[in-house]
Amino acid sequence: MKHGKKYVDSAKLIDKAKLYDVDEALDICVKTGTAKFDETVELHVKLGVDGRHADQQVRGAIVLPNGTGKTVRVLAICKDEKIEDAKAAGAEFVGGADMIQKIQSEGWMDFDVLITTPDMMGQVGRLGKILGPRGLMPNPKAGTVSPDIARAIREAKAGKIEYRLDKTNIIHCPIGKVSFGVQKLQENLDVLMGAIVKAKPAAAKGQYVRSCVVSATMGPGVKINPNKVGA
Numbered sequence: 048m049k050h051g052k053k054y055v056d057s058a059k060l061i062d063k064a065k066l067y068d069v070d071e072a073l074d075i076c077v078k079t080g081t082a083k084f085d086e087t088v089e090l091h092v093k094l095g096v097d098g099r100h101a102d103q104q105v106r107g108a109i110v111l112p113n114g115t116g117k118t119v120r121v122l123a124i125c126k127d128e129k130i131e132d133a134k135a136a137g138a139e140f141v142g143g144a145d146m147i148q149k150i151q152s153e154g155w156m157d158f159d160v161l162i163t164t165p166d167m168m169g170q171v172g173r174l175g176k177i178l179g180p181r182g183l184m185p186n187p188k189a190g191t192v193s194p195d196i197a198r199a200i201r202e203a204k205a206g207k208i209e210y211r212l213d214k215t216n217i218i219h220c221p222i223g224k225v226s227f228g229v230q231k232l233q234e235n236l237d238v239l240m241g242a243i244v245k246a247k248p249a250a251a252k253g254q255y256v257r258s259c260v261v262s263a264t265m266g267p268g269v270k271i272n273p274n275k276v277g278a
Contacts, residue, residue: 060079061079066271067269068271068272068275069233069271069275070229073088073236073261073269074229076225076232076261076262076266077232079262079269080266081265081266082264084264086225086265087116087117087225088225088262089220089261089262090219090220090222090236090239090259090260090261091217091218091261091262092217092218092243093217093256093259094212094217094218094257095251095256095257096212096216096250098216102249103250103251105210105218106188106211106212107188107209107210108207108208109208109210109242110202111235113231114205114223115223115224116223116224116226116227119159119160120139120157120159121140121158121159121162121204122138122158123136123140123141123142123161124141124147124161124162124167125141125143125196126164126166126167127143129164129197130142130143132197133162133196133197133200136201137201138200143167147170150174151173151174156181161184162185162191162196162200164192165187165192168185168192188209189209220239222239223235225263240256240276244256244276254273259272
């Protein structure tokens with residue numbers, strides 16, 4: 048695989064054999080974010096679990112103290128009595144059965160997060176085949192199904208992210224933008240890793256955090272010493 052000149056230059060800053068401390072890794076990551084846009088910094092964590100087993104699943108949601116740097120468009124689906132609450136909390140799109148119909152019939156998807164109330168999940172569940180593959184299906188564990196829809200919307204706007212295992216037992220999450228600088232990125236990383244470590248399944252054996260890598264959107268990965276992030 049061939050990489051561009053900027054990627055190759057960035058890769059020269061990294062010792063591939065070294066496991067960096069968090070602050071040093073983030074400093075390098077920020078320096079490699081040289082694209083013309085404000086690159087997203089992502090954290091990739093491989094865990095010593097087997098997600099095929101229900102008792103070894105790792106999933107949850109957390110509000111990052113400094114947000115993600117991304118403007119989140121929220122669709123709130125709720126009953127009439129909560130529509131004004133949802134609008135006041137900042138949801139860009141609010142409705143009930145009409146919004147469900149819009150998604151079904153028009154394929155409308157101009158939103159980043161769908162938040163709903165438990166009493167609407169019966170209807171929203173019909174959208175599973177559309178929302179599921181896009182990772183937009185509301186889920187109580189992710190905080191996107193809540194009786195307090197206003198609070199859920201405010202948290203989503205403030206930078207709430209969901210973390211969950213992929214098929215290879217790795218968690219991929221954004222922790223901010225290159226423009227945040229090292230301190231804010233580290234604050235976000237610490238909160239996210241704290242949540243992941245706290246969510247360690249009782250059935251997990253051996254080393255829990257196997258590897259930890261940060262990277263900017265267009266940059267190479269920088270390995271962090273897993274023993275320095277709560278392994």
